[in-house]
Every structure is written in C-alpha cells, then in structure tokens.
Amino acid sequence: MIVTAKNICCSIGKQSVLHNLSFECKPGEVTVVLGANGAGKSTLLRILSGEQAPSEGAVLLNDKNIQTIPLAQLACCRAVLSQQYLLNLPFSCEEIVMMGRYPHFNNHPTRNDHDIVQQCMQEMQVASFTGRLYQTLSGGEQQRVQMARVLAQLCDGNANGGTGKLLLLDEPTASLDCLHQQTCLQKAKELAQLGYTVVVILHDLNLAAQFADKVILLKSGQLVKQGSMEEVLQPGYIAEAYEMEVETWHHPDYPFPVLVPASHKMMSVLKTNNKNNIHEYDSRSFVKG
Numbered sequence: 001m002i003v004t005a006k007n008i009c010c011s012i013g014k015q016s017v018l019h020n021l022s023f024e025c026k027p028g029e030v031t032v033v034l035g036a037n038g039a040g041k042s043t044l045l046r047i048l049s050g051e052q053a054p055s056e057g058a059v060l061l062n063d064k065n066i067q068t069i070p071l072a073q074l075a076c077c078r079a080v081l082s083q084q085y086l087l088n089l090p091f092s093c094e095e096i097v098m099m100g101r102y103p104h105f106n107n108h109p110t111r112n113d114h115d116i117v118q119q120c121m122q123e124m125q126v127a128s129f130t131g132r133l134y135q136t137l138s139g140g141e142q143q144r145v146q147m148a149r150v151l152a153q154l155c156d157g158n159a160n161g162g163t164g165k166l167l168l169l170d171e172p173t174a175s176l177d178c179l180h181q182q183t184c185l186q187k188a189k190e191l192a193q194l195g196y197t198v199v200v201i202l203h204d205l206n207l208a209a210q211f212a213d214k215v216i217l218l219k220s221g222q223l224v225k226q227g228s229m230e231e232v233l234q235p236g237y238i239a240e241a242y243e244m245e246v247e248t249w250h251h252p253d254y255p256f257p258v259l260v261p262a263s264h265k266m267m268s269v270l271k272t273n274n275k276n277n278i279h280e281y282d283s284r285s286f287v288k289g
C-alpha cells in the first residue's frame with residue numbers, strides 16, 4: 001500500500017503542529033520518523049492512521065483519501081501501536097491480542113483467529129503470559145503484548161502476505177530491553193520485506209540507522225530532511241533537528257553507521273577524518289570475545 005502525505009498541516013488551537021509535510025511511504029520499506037520531543041511525530045502518525053484529520057492536506061492510501069475509507073475496511077488493512085495503553089479492566093493477555101482480530105470476525109473468533117493469536121504471541125515472546133492478567137505484566141511485557149495485538153490484526157494466517165497492509169508503530173521500543181528492541185524491529189523489517197508498508201517513530205538514532213530504509217526527520221512540525229537512512233542520518237541534519245552534535249562512525253563489518261554524542265570520543269581506537277565529521281574504526285583495535 002502506498003501512503004502519500006500531501007501538504008499535511010495540523011493546527012491545535014493557535015499552535016501550528018505540522019507544516020506542509022509531503023512524502024511517500026512505500027510497501028517493502030521501513031520508514032522511520034525522527035525528531036525531538038514535541039516535533040509532531042505522534043500527531044503525524046495519528047493523521048497517517050486516519051484517526052485524526054489534518055487541518056489542511058490529505059493522506060492517500062493507494063490514491064484514496066484515508067478519511068473516505070470506512071473504518072471497518074481500514075481496520076482490516078492498517079494497524080496502529082500507540083504510545084500508551086491505559087487499561088483498567090481485567091483482560092488476560094490473550095484477550096488483548098484477540099482484540100486485534102475483532103475486525104475479522106462477527107460474534108465468535110474462529111479456529112484461525114485463535115491460531116493467529118497464538119502465533120503472534122509466540123513471535124513477540126509473550127506466549128508464556130497466556131492466562132496472566134495484562135495489568136500484572138511489566139511495562140515492557142505489556143508493550144510486547146500490544147505489539148502481538150497489532151501483528152494479529154494484520155495477519156492473515158498461513159498466507160501471511162503483506163500486500164495492501166499498513167503498520168504504524170509509535171515508539172514500539174520505548175519500554176523494551178535491548179534484545180526485545182531488536183526482536184520488535186526485526187519483525188517490522190520482516191513484515192516490510194513481505195510487502196507491508198511500515199512507519200515507525202523512534203528516538204534511538206542507532207536503531208533508526210540499523211532498521212530504517214527511509215527517514216523523515218522533523219523539527220517543530222517542519223521537515224528537516226527526508227531520504228534514505230544514509231542521506232538523513234548526517235551530523236548536520238541531526239544537529240539541526242535535535243540541537244545536539246553527533247559523530248558518525250563506520251565499521252567495515254557493519255552496513256550501517258553508529259551515531260554517538262560528539263562529547264564521547266574514543267580517540268584511542270579511532271582513525272579520524274574530521275573533514276566530514278566521520279570516523280572509521282581501525283578494526284584491528286578490537287578484540288573479539
């Protein structure tokens with residue numbers, strides 16, 4: 001599914017939150033939205049999901065204005081992981097994941113729905129929480145259950161094709177440990193490779209470097225830069241968006257750069273090329289093991 005944002009503007013009261021944003025998110029790609037706190041990332045995601053209408057401009061899904069697509073139809077092809085889920089009712093974990101299947105059945109879930117719930121719980125490593133009350137889980141465990149729910153919403157069982165599906169994730173790794181950050185974004189990448197269109201808000205520049213095909217970098221609701229990961233994750237653009245200096249390090253064994261705050265230099269293991277603020281490791285300086 002091609003997602004086209006056309007001249008998106010959003011005002012809340014007198015505050016202009018998003019200014020004239022235009023971009024395209026394509027199937028097969030993970031698009032990462034970056035920007036400082038308050039830059040407008042979550043507002044943009046709500047507009048891309050159809051939950052909120054822009055003040056001006058439009059979001060098109062395969063050339064169709066998302067605001068004209070019936071909710072029941074939208075729920076079968078796009079899933080959203082929001083930042084926070086406050087829940088006061090005593091649902092079990094599998095009941096939460098089953099909520100992702102609600103758009104797909106009328107009164108009772110089928111065997112296929114139950115199978116998909118189990119499969120998605122296994123993929124997010126939450127199958128062992130079956131029978132547990134959701135509220136009794138830790139923050140990161142709850143986040144993984146919510147991720148299983150959005151996967152279940154878009155899953156179509158054995159076929160598992162991704163054509164025509166849109167996955168929107170707002171800081172999916174915020175509460176996750178480093179292993180589960182990798183599991184979660186690896187899953188997002190796999191789904192993109194199956195043909196899903198995936199949009200992820202992240203704060204960690206290094207996770208963005210590792211998983212993004214495309215990056216949209218915002219500052220105060222305006223586009224700083226959009227393009228491939230290599231084009232956008234440049235010290236100059238990062239400084240503009242975050243008012244923080246970073247350095248970009250490259251290692252010959254890794255296809256993506258490492259971004260570090262400029263104050264934390266490891267001069268002993270670096271060969272410095274200050275011209276572009278880019279550093280290259282001397283790999284012989286590292287001892288494996």
Ligand SMILES: Nc1ncnc2c1ncn2[C@@H]1O[C@H](COP(=O)(O)OP(=O)(O)OP(=O)(O)O)[C@@H](O)[C@H]1O
Binds near residue numbers: 037039040042043044
């Ligand atoms: N309902 C609202 N009423 C007033 N201001 C709002 C409302 N929703 C968002 N804003 C403001 O709009 C701006 C963008 O908010 P948004 O949540 O999109 O930022 P964000 O980039 O997702 O931030 P963060 O990284 O902190 O999650 C912020 O300044 C926020 O205070």
